[in-house]
Amino acid sequence: MTAPTNPPHTTSANGEHLHAPVIDWFEDNARDLPWRHPDAGPWGVMVSEFMLQQTPVTRVLPVYEQWLARWPRPADLAQDAPGEAVRAWGRLGYPRRALRLHGAATAITERHGGDVPTDHAQLLALPGIGEYTAAAVASFAYGQRHAVLDTNVRRVFARAVTGVQYPPNATTAAERKLARALLPPDEQTAARWAAASMELGALVCTAKNETCHRCPISAQCAWNLAGKPDHEGPARRAQTYAGTDRQVRGKLLAVLREAAPGTPVPQSALDRVWHEPVQRARALDGLVSDGLVEPLPDALYQLPATRT
DNA sequence: CAGGCGTGGCA
DNA sequence: TTGCCAAGCCT
DSSP states (O other), rough: OOOOOOOOOGGTSHHHHHHHHHHHHHHHHHOOOOGGGGGGGHHHHHHHHHHTSSOOOHHHHHHHHHHHOOOOOOHHHHSSSSSHHHHHHHHHHHHHHHHHHHHHHHHOOOOOOOOOOOOOOHHHHHHOOOOOHHHHHHHHHOOOOOOOOOHHHHHIIIIIOOOSSOOOOSSOOHHHHHHHHSSSSSSSHHEEEEEEHHHHHHHSSSSOOGGGGGGGTTTGOOOTTTOOOOOOSOOOOOOOOSSSHHHHHHHHHHHHHHSSSTTTTEHHHHHHOOOOHHHHHHHHHHHTTTTTTTTETTEEEOOSOOOO
16 A cells, blocks of 8 residues: 555545546647637737627637737727727627727726736726636636636536536536636646636537547546436526517617618617517617617717717 | 526527 | 527626
8 A cells, every 4th residue: 555545535626637638638629719829819819708708609700800800909999989899799799798898908008008917807807807708818818827617617517526417507606616626736737727628618528419438538527427417406597589678689789780880870770670669769778878879869879989 | 696688500 | 490508797
């Protein structure tokens, strides 16, 4: 008994047995995404993170390329009207992200000399950047050691470590604690681990139709070893869309996006997108109060031209 | 902290 | 066809 083998209940405490296989797998299987290129820079990483919030990679790719070509630095975006950001956002969805990205670019220009801040707390203070995005930018763009806990990583941890099919609906303190505990001590390794564990969740350990035979840690996965039991408990509440204000907002904004810059749209054109006047008015009011639409005299509307 | 917030692809 | 899902944030 000279070799100090770990007691079984502590072998996964720090995740050492997971780091190397997942990172090695990542070396061979990472997608070649533009924001992973060195020339993308922190701004490219940040733009990609905004766009990837709840939106699939395939839809982000073309918009990302156009965005970076048009606004290669934060100051370039800050100089333009917020409505131009909303217009360029296209059909990515959740257009308030475009407004917040514009606001973040403005703050970076005014407060950080035009450079994406390196500090997690300063990133977190920017509009549209929450716990996940702050950690992602700090880790992916600057190689720092942070727990990057997105839906992919949460699912990987739920299965590999906790042994359940799906993580809780909302991120828990226990998950954050686990993510920190699993973080490799070395900064550079931690950054690789963050990207690798996320990619594993995106490509192999997916929500549906996971492909465990391609997983580098299937032999150590608690969920797999338990026979992949089905999720217990209430299903995630399905998000409805048809007939909601969200759908009406989307239709209204689509009309305004398609109008040429500097060409306001008459209310009558907006009225055609939805038959029910009360909901239509409520949706338009919501867009205005969100700053996504700017009302003008004479019942005209446009994407926001004034910087705030 | 539960709910609001877009959009499109796929099974 | 309908339901589910996709690198969250904000209030």
